[in-house]
Amino acid sequence: MRIMDRPEYxxxxxxxxxxADVTVAEAVAAMSERDYGSVIIVDGGEKVVGMVTERDIMKRLVNKQRDAEKTKLADxxxxxxRVAKETDDLQDWLRMMSNERFRRLPIVDDGGKLVSIMTQGDFVSYTWPELLDRVSEQTKATVSNNYQVFLIAGGILLYSILLIFMLRS
Structure with missing residues (x-):
């Protein structure tokens, strides 16, 4: 499934x-006003050059006791x-986000211009129902394609149980 095929996209x-030249104080005010957890830093052509998240603010500003009024987002x-295209495979990106431990994925067009952002939260709505469906389908396929194995295993189990009962008698 492509990223753009998700209903929430x-x-x-x-x-x-x-x-990048905006102050952290201005960014925090805008993030707070919109209830956003990040701001994407873009150049004049709307191409992604960086990102500032709540975690960046905590670790690189608050923890370092920097002044939000004077510190620039670039700092x-x-x-x-990492950026994706809306035609990229959703599962590939979900795997990368999980393995590389990042939660926000800017989506860019073919020219590299920012068009959207997806978060792990957006992907969670996809993963659980889809995962359960896939497990169900795979189980059905495995059982129906390999029923001989299950018959043999069942026969061995039944024989073992009968043998135990006969030895006890």
Whole structure:
């Protein structure tokens, strides 16, 4: 399944974007106003150059006792942000996000311009129902395709039980 095929993809609000020269105080105010957990740092062409999350603010600003009014987003942003295209496979990105431990995935067009953002929370709504369906389908396929194995295993189990009862008598 492609990222763009998720129902919530079409209704996602536009990501909060700012340039690297904006102060952390301005970004925090905008994030708080919109109840967003991150701001995507873009250049003049709307291409992703970084990201600042609540965690970045906590670790790189608050913990270092920096002044939010004077510190620029460039000073605390995560650089080399992974980005996806809306035609990319959703499961591949979910696996990468889990393995590489990041929770926000900016989505860009073919020109690299930011168009949306998906979070692990968006993917969770996909994973559980889909996972249960796949396990159910795989179980049915495995059992129906390998019923001989189950018959043999069942026969051995039944023989063992009967043998135990006969030895006790």
């Amino acid at each position: 079409a209704s996602k609000p536009k990501p909060l974007t700012m340039t 605390i942003m995560t650089r080399d942000v």
